[in-house]
Amino acid sequence: MSEFHRIKSYISYWLDAVNIHSLHAPFVYELYRKVLKQKHQNPAYAAIENIREKFRASRHYVEVDDLGSGSQKSTASTRRVSDIATYGITRRKYSEIMADMIDYMDYRQIVELGTSLGINTLYLSAKPNTQVTTFEGSASLVNIANELLEDQRKNVTVIEGNIDKTLPLFLESSPKLDFIYFDANHQYRATLRYFDLCLQQGHDQTCFVFDDIHLSEEMERAWDWIKNHYQVTLTLDLYQIGIVFINPELRKQHYVLEL
Numbered sequence: 001m002s003e004f005h006r007i008k009s010y011i012s013y014w015l016d017a018v019n020i021h022s023l024h025a026p027f028v029y030e031l032y033r034k035v036l037k038q039k040h041q042n043p044a045y046a047a048i049e050n051i052r053e054k055f056r057a058s059r060h061y062v063e064v065d066d067l068g069s070g071s072q073k074s075t076a077s078t079r080r081v082s083d084i085a086t087y088g089i090t091r092r093k094y095s096e097i098m099a100d101m102i103d104y105m106d107y108r109q110i111v112e113l114g115t116s117l118g119i120n121t122l123y124l125s126a127k128p129n130t131q132v133t134t135f136e137g138s139a140s141l142v143n144i145a146n147e148l149l150e151d152q153r154k155n156v157t158v159i160e161g162n163i164d165k166t167l168p169l170f171l172e173s174s175p176k177l178d179f180i181y182f183d184a185n186h187q188y189r190a191t192l193r194y195f196d197l198c199l200q201q202g203h204d205q206t207c208f209v210f211d212d213i214h215l216s217e218e219m220e221r222a223w224d225w226i227k228n229h230y231q232v233t234l235t236l237d238l239y240q241i242g243i244v245f246i247n248p249e250l251r252k253q254h255y256v257l258e259l
């Protein structure tokens with residue numbers, strides 16, 4: 001992210017953001033009060049944070065294929081596990097929001113695009129009655145995530161490979177999806193394509209969450225395109241993530257929310 005873009009997008013978010021006093025739509029008001037602004041109480045979250053801390057203290061390195069850059073060539077690079085755990089994955093606050101939302105909406109069929117170490121997957125699968133499918137292209141990260149998730153969860157499947165290929169195959173036979181987190185390829189075309197593909201397996205209550213909506217000019221464009229999509233009704237911009245609903249019973253509205 002360019003520093004200029006980051007500052008500009010944050011100022012714009014900060015100027016536009018509203019709080020509970022501006023929320024009149026009952027669904028948004030309740031979601032904001034009960035999930036987004038709620039203190040996250042689940043004791044399971046502390047255990048997940050202990051695992052994050054262990055990764056942060058790791059001295060290991062991994063070979064990571066950068067499939068998210070869109071390069072056709074192999075862009076394998078060696079990265080510290082501690083750097084990935086510190087800078088490369090969803091922060092606690094947003095993982096907790098997603099886990100609480102899954103609980104609040106009683107979502108069952110969950111998809112995560114981009115597993116990395118599996119930390120956020122632990123949040124998404126915190127409720128045993130969920131079925132979480134998570135996608136990762138880097139073999140070394142799949143190994144780490146599998147080791148963690150096989151030990152901690154019975155309700156998670158990790159699908160290895162490039163999402164460009166694995167996602168359409170999965171969707172051919174998947175059940176309808178309740179919650180989808182887009183956190184892999186942060187490029188305009190890939191974001192739109194994955195959204196379009198997942199829409200086909202969505203239903204009126206499905207929630208789509210996009211990470212890094214203000215990361216770059218192209219992610220801003222992708223976010224604008226999503227907001228204007230004819231099936232999209234409600235969108236919530238929390239700066240780091242964007243939350244999307246397609247429920248036709250909700251009024252088409254776009255909120256920028258203070259957290």
Ligand SMILES: C[S@@+](CC[C@H](N)C(=O)[O-])C[C@H]1O[C@@H](n2cnc3c(N)ncnc32)[C@H](O)[C@@H]1O
Nearest residue numbers: 067068089090114116120136137162163184185
């Ligand atoms: C930001 S990380 C995911 C972090 C994870 N959701 C979390 O919060 O813990 C993005 C991951 O997506 C993977 N990725 C990016 N593009 C991909 C693609 N086209 N196919 C498969 N995996 C991809 C990367 O290897 C990386 O591990």
